[in-house]
Amino acid sequence: MFRRVYLDNSATTPIDREVVAAMLPFLTEKFGNASSIHFFGQEARGAVDRARHQVAELINARPNEIVFTSGGTEANNLAIRGLIEANEKYGKHIITSNIEHSAVREVCQDLEKHGCEITYLPVYEDGIVKIEDVRNAVREETILITIMTANNEIGTIQPVDEIGKFVRAEKEKGKKIWFHTDAVQALGKIKVDVEEIGCDLLSISGHKLYAPKGVGALYVRRGVRLHAQNIGGHQERERRGGTESVPHIVAFGKACELAKNNLRETAEHLKNLRDKFENNVAERISDIEPNGNRENRLPNISNISFRSIEGEGLLINLDLQGVAVSTGSACSSGSLEPSPVIRALGRNDELARGAIRFSFGKDNTMEDVEYVLEVLPRAVENLRRLSPNFQAAKK
Ligand SMILES: *Cc1c(COP(=O)(O)O)cnc(C)c1O
Numbered sequence: 001m002f003r004r005v006y007l008d009n010s011a012t013t014p015i016d017r018e019v020v021a022a023m024l025p026f027l028t029e030k031f032g033n034a035s036s037i038h039f040f041g042q043e044a045r046g047a048v049d050r051a052r053h054q055v056a057e058l059i060n061a062r063p064n065e066i067v068f069t070s071g072g073t074e075a076n077n078l079a080i081r082g083l084i085e086a087n088e089k090y091g092k093h094i095i096t097s098n099i100e101h102s103a104v105r106e107v108c109q110d111l112e113k114h115g116c117e118i119t120y121l122p123v124y125e126d127g128i129v130k131i132e133d134v135r136n137a138v139r140e141e142t143i144l145i146t147i148m149t150a151n152n153e154i155g156t157i158q159p160v161d162e163i164g165k166f167v168r169a170e171k172e173k174g175k176k177i178w179f180h181t182d183a184v185q186a187l188g189k190i191k192v193d194v195e196e197i198g199c200d201l202l203s204i205s206g207h208k209l210y211a212p213k214g215v216g217a218l219y220v221r222r223g224v225r226l227h228a229q230n231i232g233g234h235q236e237r238e239r240r241g242g243t244e245s246v247p248h249i250v251a252f253g254k255a256c257e258l259a260k261n262n263l264r265e266t267a268e269h270l271k272n273l274r275d276k277f278e279n280n281v282a283e284r285i286s287d288i289e290p291n292g293n294r295e296n297r298l299p300n301i302s303n304i305s306f307r308s309i310e311g312e313g314l315l316i317n318l319d320l321q322g323v324a325v326s327t328g329s330a331c332s333s334g335s336l337e338p339s340p341v342i343r344a345l346g347r348n349d350e351l352a353r354g355a356i357r358f359s360f361g362k363d364n365t366m367e368d369v370e371y372v373l374e375v376l377p378r379a380v381e382n383l384r385r386l387s388p389n390f391q392a393a394k395k
Contacts, residue, residue: 004322004370009208009361010152010246010301010330011184011326015251016210022254023212026247034244035235044246051253055217058256059183059202060193067218067236068249072184072205073103075218078179078229078240079201080107083144084116085227090139090176093117097129097158099151099341104182108146117141123344127156127292134163138177145179149186153328153341153357154292155301157190159285164198178224183217184208188259189267189298200224206248210362211255215248266362271299273360277369278302284377289351291342300360305351306343308390309383314356315377323372326357 006014025048030262032040034048052063069075084092087246096108108118119137120130121129129147138145145167150157160181167179180201188209194202201224205216218239220226226239233241259266281288289309306314311327318325328339337350347355358372 002185002322002373003368004324005364005371006247006324007358007360007364007368007372008324009328009364010155010357010359012213013210013361014363016213016255016258018258019211019251019254023247023251030246032246034246044244047246047250048244049138049254051249054253054257054260055204058187058192058260059204059219060195061219062222063235065194065222066218067220067239068244068252069216069218069240070214070245071207071216072101072182072203073216074229075203075205075216076101076103076180076182077107078218078226079203079220080111080144080146080240081229082102082226083178083180083201083224083237084111086225087143087176087178091139091143093119093139093141093144095121095134095137095145095147097121097123097147098344099123099127099156100146100148101152101182101184104146104148120188121147123156125345126296127151127154127341127345128296129158131159131166135166143177145177147179147181149181149183149202150190150298151292151341152185153301153325153339153355154303154345155185155298155327156292157186157296157298160197160199164196167200185298185301188263189270189300191263194219194221199224206252207254208250209255209259211251212248215245215252217252248280255365262362267299269362273364273366273369274299274302274358275362276366277358277372278304278390280369280373281376284373285380289347291345291347291355302358302360304343304356304358305347306354306356306380307350308387308393309354309380311338311354311356313383314354314379318375321375321379323375327355327361328357 032044034044055064055066059251122132135207170177178200181199182203187204200221202219207213230241247382289305291303342355
């Protein structure tokens with residue numbers, strides 16, 4: 001029986017019904033501008049404040065440390081550019097990894113054109129930055145370390161707690177250095193706690209957490225100076241001008257509340273789905289290589305390289321059978337280059353091009369997994385039958 005199975009939850013998630021219900025009044029009768037003094041404005045202001053509390057609570061921050069943005073990309077831009085612009089007198093060297101999301105990587109590349117020096121740390125075969133490399137990369141002029149909490153293609157969790165501890169120790173010695181982490185993928189799957197991490201800046205996004213696209217936030221630790229990137233409005237304590245999208249912010253707040261209440265059960269459900277999937281794939285399909293560290297990773301992402309397969313071909317084949325997956329990140333899909341993240345693991349061209357990400361969401365079921373386990377081995381077999389390299393290697 002044909003079925004649609006969505007296994008691309010790391011690209012975006014469906015909106016939770018409770019989230020839709022929470023935001024709906026703010027698309028209809030509660031339409032006020034949160035900056036207005038009258039009743040309509042105050043109603044909107046109250047809703048934004050509540051959402052700010054909900055978001056703050058999920059990451060153990062204070063409400064006034066939350067800056068609402070249009071999403072993760074904007075939060076990353078504001079964090080990195082904003083921090084550099086406000087503090088460049090202390091230095092212009094940035095440390096990052098070579099598996100960051102394009103919204104960090106390309107901001108760094110752009111800053112490089114404007115006089116910043118960037119160190120891109122390697123991640124080795126397991127897809128994890130080494131704390132010693134971070135320590136060794138720090139110089140006199142280093143002012144920012146930006147390393148993601150968990151990777152969006154392979155799910156590997158980075159040693160952010162250790163980096164945070166290291167940065168705090170450097171600060172105590174009087175060094176001017178800050179730590180930003182892109183926690184967009186980690187949020188709602190593992191505990192994300194700004195005090196445990198010890199970061200100064202942390203990016204999150206709504207649409208990876210069952211809220212709509214177009215809303216996110218940057219956590220800014222009290223006392224950290226940032227230069228606003230959106231000028232011309234005094235919203236968000238002068239850090240992000242522009243009339244707040246109240247419905248989106250309300251939705252994001254609700255999604256964070258739900259994520260906090262359900263974190264443990266959600267993570268367990270995701271892990272059960274993924275483990276069933278991975279165990280069966282390993283039994284039913286030969287010549288595959290899972291990508292990234294097996295233990296230290298998010299519970300919902302499975303990234304596998306299929307030998308002698310073009311990832312794009314497999315993706316299309318699966319789509320025809322109702323199964324939605326991705327190669328690389330949504331942002332780089334459509335390009336013919338193999339994923340830079342898989343390349344960063346040291347994978348050769350064949351394996352990099354044959355990589356597929358299966359990302360599970362809370363609405364997926366065991367029946368979904370069973371359906372994929374029927375469809376996937378056949379799709380792989382069919383494509384390999386057409387592959388002269390694979391046939392030759394088997395002889
Ligand atoms: C999706 C994603 C982003 C971008 O967030 P948007 O809200 O889509 O702009 C940034 N970083 C990571 C790790 C992501 O997965």
